Amino acid sequence: MVGYPESLTDPSYSSQILILTYPLVGNYGVPERPNVETSSIPTDQDAHNVPPATHLLDSLPLEFESSHIHVSALVVANYHPSFSHHLANSSLGQWLKEQGIPAIWGVDTRMLTKRIREGGVLLGRVLTRQVNETEERGREPGVLGGVSRLLNGLSGSSLTRSVSNDGLTTNWREDYNVVPFSDPNSENLVAKVSTKEPTLYTATTGSDIKLHPKTGKPLRVMAIDVGMKWNQIRCFRERGVEVKVVPWVSGSWATVGLANGRITTSTPRPTLTTVSSSPTVLVTLPWSRRPSPTLPRRSKTPRHPCSVSVSDTSCSPSLPAPRPER
Amino acid sequence: MKYGNRGMNLPCTCATSGRCYITSQNHGYEVDVTTLKNGWEPLFTNANDNSNEGIWMGQGGKPFFSVQFHPESAPGPRDTEFLFDVFIKSMLESASQGQLVPIDIPGGELAANIALRPKEEVKKVLVLGSGGLSIGQAGEFDYSGSQAIKALKEEGIYTILVNPNIATIQTSKGLADKVYFLPVTPDFVRRIIKHEKPDGIYCTFGGQTALGVGIALKDEFEGLGVKVLGTPIETVITTEDRDLFAKAMEEIGEKCAESASAVNYPEALAAAKKIGFPVIVRAAFALGGLGSGFASNEEELSELCSKAFATSPQVLVEKSMKGWKEIEYEVVRDCRNNCITVCNMENFDPLGIHTGDSIVVAPSQTLSDADYNMLRTTAVNVIRHLGVIGECNIQYALNPFSKEYCIIEVNARLSRSSALASKATGYPLAFIAAKLGLNIPLNEIRNSVTKLTSACFEPSLDYCVVKIPRWDLKKFNRVSTALSSSMKSVGEVMAIGRTFEETIQKAIRCIDDTFPGFGENSAVKIDDIDYEIANPTDKRLFAIATAFKRGYSVDKINKMSNIDKWFLTRLERLSKTESIIS
Numbered sequence: 024m025v026g027y028p029e030s031l032t033d034p035s036y037s038s039q040i041l042i043l044t045y046p047l048v049g050n051y052g053v054p055e056r057p058n059v060e061t062s063s064i065p066t067d068q069d070a071h072n073v074p075p076a077t078h079l080l081d082s083l084p085l086e087f088e089s090s091h092i093h094v095s096a097l098v099v100a101n102y103h104p105s106f107s108h109h110l111a112n113s114s115l116g117q118w119l120k121e122q123g124i125p126a127i128w129g130v131d132t133r134m135l136t137k138r139i140r141e142g143g144v145l146l147g148r149v150l151t152r153q154v155n156e157t158e159e160r161g162r163e164p165g166v167l168g169g170v171s172r173l174l175n176g177l178s179g180s181s182l183t184r185s186v187s188n189d190g191l192t193t194n195w196r197e198d199y200n201v202v203p204f205s206d207p208n209s210e211n212l213v214a215k216v217s218t219k220e221p222t223l224y225t226a227t228t229g230s231d232i233k234l235h236p237k238t239g240k241p242l243r244v245m246a247i248d249v250g251m252k253w254n255q256i257r258c259f260r261e262r263g264v265e266v267k268v269v270p271w272v273s274g275s276w277a278t279v280g281l282a283n284g285r286i287t288t289s290t291p292r293p294t295l296t297t298v299s300s301s302p303t304v305l306v307t308l309p310w311s312r313r314p315s316p317t318l319p320r321r322s323k324t325p326r327h328p329c330s331v332s333v334s335d336t337s338c339s340p341s342l343p344a345p346r347p348e349r
Numbered sequence: 350m351k352y353g354n355r356g357m358n359l360p361c362t363c364a365t366s367g368r369c370y371i372t373s374q375n376h377g378y379e380v381d382v383t384t385l386k387n388g389w390e391p392l393f394t395n396a397n398d399n400s401n402e403g404i405w406m407g408q409g410g411k412p413f414f415s416v417q418f419h420p421e422s423a424p425g426p427r428d429t430e431f432l433f434d435v436f437i438k439s440m441l442e443s444a445s446q447g448q449l450v451p452i453d454i455p456g457g458e459l460a461a462n463i464a465l466r467p468k469e470e471v472k473k474v475l476v477l478g479s480g481g482l483s484i485g486q487a488g489e490f491d492y493s494g495s496q497a498i499k500a501l502k503e504e505g506i507y508t509i510l511v512n513p514n515i516a517t518i519q520t521s522k523g524l525a526d527k528v529y530f531l532p533v534t535p536d537f538v539r540r541i542i543k544h545e546k547p548d549g550i551y552c553t554f555g556g557q558t559a560l561g562v563g564i565a566l567k568d569e570f571e572g573l574g575v576k577v578l579g580t581p582i583e584t585v586i587t588t589e590d591r592d593l594f595a596k597a598m599e600e601i602g603e604k605c606a607e608s609a610s611a612v613n614y615p616e617a618l619a620a621a622k623k624i625g626f627p628v629i630v631r632a633a634f635a636l637g638g639l640g641s642g643f644a645s646n647e648e649e650l651s652e653l654c655s656k657a658f659a660t661s662p663q664v665l666v667e668k669s670m671k672g673w674k675e676i677e678y679e680v681v682r683d684c685r686n687n688c689i690t691v692c693n694m695e696n697f698d699p700l701g702i703h704t705g706d707s708i709v710v711a712p713s714q715t716l717s718d719a720d721y722n723m724l725r726t727t728a729v730n731v732i733r734h735l736g737v738i739g740e741c742n743i744q745y746a747l748n749p750f751s752k753e754y755c756i757i758e759v760n761a762r763l764s765r766s767s768a769l770a771s772k773a774t775g776y777p778l779a780f781i782a783a784k785l786g787l788n789i790p791l792n793e794i795r796n797s798v799t800k801l802t803s804a805c806f807e808p809s810l811d812y813c814v815v816k817i818p819r820w821d822l823k824k825f826n827r828v829s830t831a832l833s834s835s836m837k838s839v840g841e842v843m844a845i846g847r848t849f850e851e852t853i854q855k856a857i858r859c860i861d862d863t864f865p866g867f868g869e870n871s872a873v874k875i876d877d878i879d880y881e882i883a884n885p886t887d888k889r890l891f892a893i894a895t896a897f898k899r900g901y902s903v904d905k906i907n908k909m910s911n912i913d914k915w916f917l918t919r920l921e922r923l924s925k926t927e928s929i930i931s
């Protein structure tokens with residue numbers, strides 16, 4: 024239904040396979056992409072979320088929550104390349120291709136949703152079928168192609184297979200390019216999604232600019248990027264507040280290490296020790312093994328007023344929108 | 350958590366105010382509240398599974414708080430964006446005082462909120478039915494009345510029903526405790542009240558007839574010792590009187606169509622000249638858009654006005670937005686200001702055709718998340734401002750080429766669209782609205798299907814719903830078949846499916862057993878498809894099918910009809926499939 028550009032670019036879905044429960048996806052296409060270097064670089068080559076400068080953020084479509092797609096694959100029930108919206112610039116499929124994100128449609132997502140709801144989140148993978156040159160040649164793609172194939176007598180090989188069934192259950196792997204499972208929880212996802220360089224976003228022009236009551240300087244929030252969404256920056260900027268987004272860990276912030284229980288063994292244990300030197304800290308976690316309150320409780324009370332807001336999300340392959348129980 | 354809380358429709362209750370917000374979430378872990386210490390307290394709790402969704406240091410404590418949901422939404426409802434204001438206010442206050450200043454969560458105190466609107470203690474309630482069936486007022490009000498009676502019985506309230514129509518469910522045995530088969534008119538209702546002495550009355554379950562009675566008797570109710578339950582009569586009058594409504598919308602900075610009211614023809618003409626032709630003329634206090642229509646010149650205006658003034662003392666002359674998308678939302682609000690939008694619907698036919706005569710698709714198919722939530726936020730603001738308690742319906746016109754929109758109207762009662770929304774989503778709107786009228790907060794009502802989760806949630810569909818009206822215009826020889834802003838259909842069918850193509854096929858086959866589906870139809874004679882597509886009648890869908898057969902492109906039909914290309918492309922696929930298999 025709505026929200027697929029936002030969800031696909033949301034860093035909290037990093038490395039997850041996203042299954043959309045609404046069956047019709049891509050209806051309103053994708054708005055014009057920002058001219059950010061990374062947006063055309065495949066995510067496996069540069070997964071870092073390079074935030075654009077303030078003026079660029081102003082020109083960005085509201086539909087984008089970061090500069091590129093973060094999910095590892097998309098699964099939908101129904102897709103057609105046609106789209107209709109005044110902001111749309113291309114189809115969803117085109118955008119996924121640009122970004123090198125595999126996607127699959129024609130899946131019974133309702134059944135899949137039920138399985139995941141009953142069995143809990145689990146590892147998944149999307150495999151591509153090995154292209155058989157002779158079989159694929161001259162095939163009309165899509166549903167209509169399928170209909171005409173059905174009517175013109177099923178294509179030889181698939182008909183034989185469905186009748187004789189030999190090897191279908193045991194050897195299906197032979198037809199597919201099998202990739203190993205990869206567990207996103209074994210990766211340092213925060214490092215993957217966090218910004219590399221500290222970036223300052225000034226308040227939106229024309230907003231009610233908030234000034235620091237003592238210094239008279241524009242009020243500034245420091246946000247440690249552990250998977251921040253652009254709308255968080257927008258929400259502050261629209262309210263007349265500057266946002267300085269800093270990397271989750273960096274040389275200049277040597278003592279600010281923010282992580283969680285199980286990133287990798289080489290990562291230091293989480294500590295949030297030097298917030299005292301920062302004016303205000305907003306922490307957003309894309310991923311956490313432990314309940315978030317450990318963070319504020321461990322932090323020392325800073326000298327300067329400090330509010331910590333933690334939004335905690337998880338990163339197992341999962342459902343974006345399970346059907347509500349009614 | 351087994352599968353976490355993910356999605357855009359998770360209700361979270363605030364510990365301080367008891368308010369319930371719809372939030373956007375994506376997390377798989379929860380805080381174990383039993384382990385909280387050192388001054389940390391729960392702040393938000395999930396209304397469905399009671400898991401923790403946020404903590405803080407309490408009232409008067411240090412200004413630290415944390416939430417598990419996404420207050421910035423994107424995608425999702427913007428209910429909790431106020432937390433950014435709380436955060437910024439805390440920064441400013443603490444910085445100016447040089448010390449940590451406790452934060453204040455908006456929404457008031459729970460105890461005060463309860464005291465402000467305590468639960469209504471009523472023992473005997475009168476429900477007004479809708480009377481006889483007519484165009485624009487059919488089975489949907491029987492449905493809403495029956496649901497209301499069931500809800501009241503569940504609360505152990507003695508219900509009395511007035512409805513002269515014996516052929517309804519609500520008047521059948523086992524529902525209402527007492528039924529008066531009398532006309533729903535002010536005179537009879539007054540006499541029933543005097544005789545029965547009920548504590549409360551519901552006027553919003555019987556369509557325009559019951560509302561009319563409510564408005565006529567509004568000054569007498571207090572004297573008769575009856576309390577109006579649900580939406581106050583004043584709110585209903587504001588939504589019905591188009592002048593008052595335009596003013597109310599102006600107060601909260603929302604846009605209505607540019608309009609002016611008139612009580613006679615010269616006034617209407619002056620208004621139309623000021624706004625500029627074409628205009629739409631609507632009769633106030635009218636049912637099913639009776640006596641309204643489009644006028645593109647003075648003659649048409651004069652003709653329309655003579656019809657409209659015959660049925661209504663006031664008409665409203667509005668700027669015509671023919672060709673814009675028509676979008677509807679069903680909104681529910683309780684006595685504590687909790688608001689949810691149960692369903693949104695998009696009309697297949699662009700603005701210009703009465704919703705009752707339009708093909709309607711739920712949920713909307715061609716809106717983006719930004720569009721959807723812009724209209725959702727507006728809907729919530731509007732019904733809070735108007736003070737609706739229960740259910741209401743809001744209709745928008747949305748410019749297909751920009752973010753520009755305006756509010757067409759608000760129905761502060763159960764309507765035809767709410768009956769459709771109920772069936773499309775499975776959310777019992779009328780049942781819930783009756784409970785809300787007793788000042789029971791939304792998050793305390795259990796979901797009547799699951800019995801476990803809260804009724805304060807927004808259903809998310811994983812299917813598509815199409816409603817197609819059924820007309821019987823053939824039976825009326827001298828009636829024009831043209832569809833306009835006054836309703837002509839006598840019924841409707843609803844179909845559910847996983848794709849738009851599947852659903853519309855099912856719906857077409859349901860309208861008439863001789864219709865094989867989308868395609869050329871020998872039972873429907875169309876003389877001039879070009880005229881038919883541009884000037885909708887009851888046969889437009891079949892004219893489109895014929896047009897595809899004749900090789901018209903999606904763009905061409907879109908230009909002629911303004912029907913969104915998305916719908917047309919899907920219909921074209923049906924047509925292509927037909928040509929492959931035939």
